Amino acid sequence: MQVKPLALALGLCFGVDLAQGEPAARAPKLTTAEIEKVVQTVSTDKTKTQFYCELSKVNEQIGQAKTKDSTTVEKLENRADELEEKIGTEFVRFMDALDIVDENSSEGKELMAALDKLEALCPNN
Numbered sequence: 441m442q443v444k445p446l447a448l449a450l451g452l453c454f455g456v457d458l459a460q461g462e463p464a465a466r467a468p469k470l471t472t473a474e475i476e477k478v479v480q481t482v483s484t485d486k487t488k489t490q491f492y493c494e495l496s497k498v499n500e501q502i503g504q505a506k507t508k509d510s511t512t513v514e515k516l517e518n519r520a521d522e523l524e525e526k527i528g529t530e531f532v533r534f535m536d537a538l539d540i541v542d543e544n545s546s547e548g549k550e551l552m553a554a555l556d557k558l559e560a561l562c563p564n565n
Contacts, residue, residue: 475554478534493562495523
């Protein structure tokens, strides 16, 4: 499976939290219906699609800046959090689940497939 830039950036963000000794909050497991609802919500709402595409770019920037500039990373992470909130609470739960899921589990594969669908919405990714 090819790792998407957003998934890589999410993994990098999560890794920093672990390195800083912060406990990882266990996100509740999402059902297939909840995952599908997130994809449908983002894909059918033009504004949310734009927020998602911007979030994808911000997460790529986080991945690129991770080892260079902690101030920039913090600003970018704050922007990513703002965009997630604008998309909605279901999307925040989706992102939280991505942070902790094993990509090889059935849930991980389902979340990654949903992420692929969302990435396809962004013409410049």
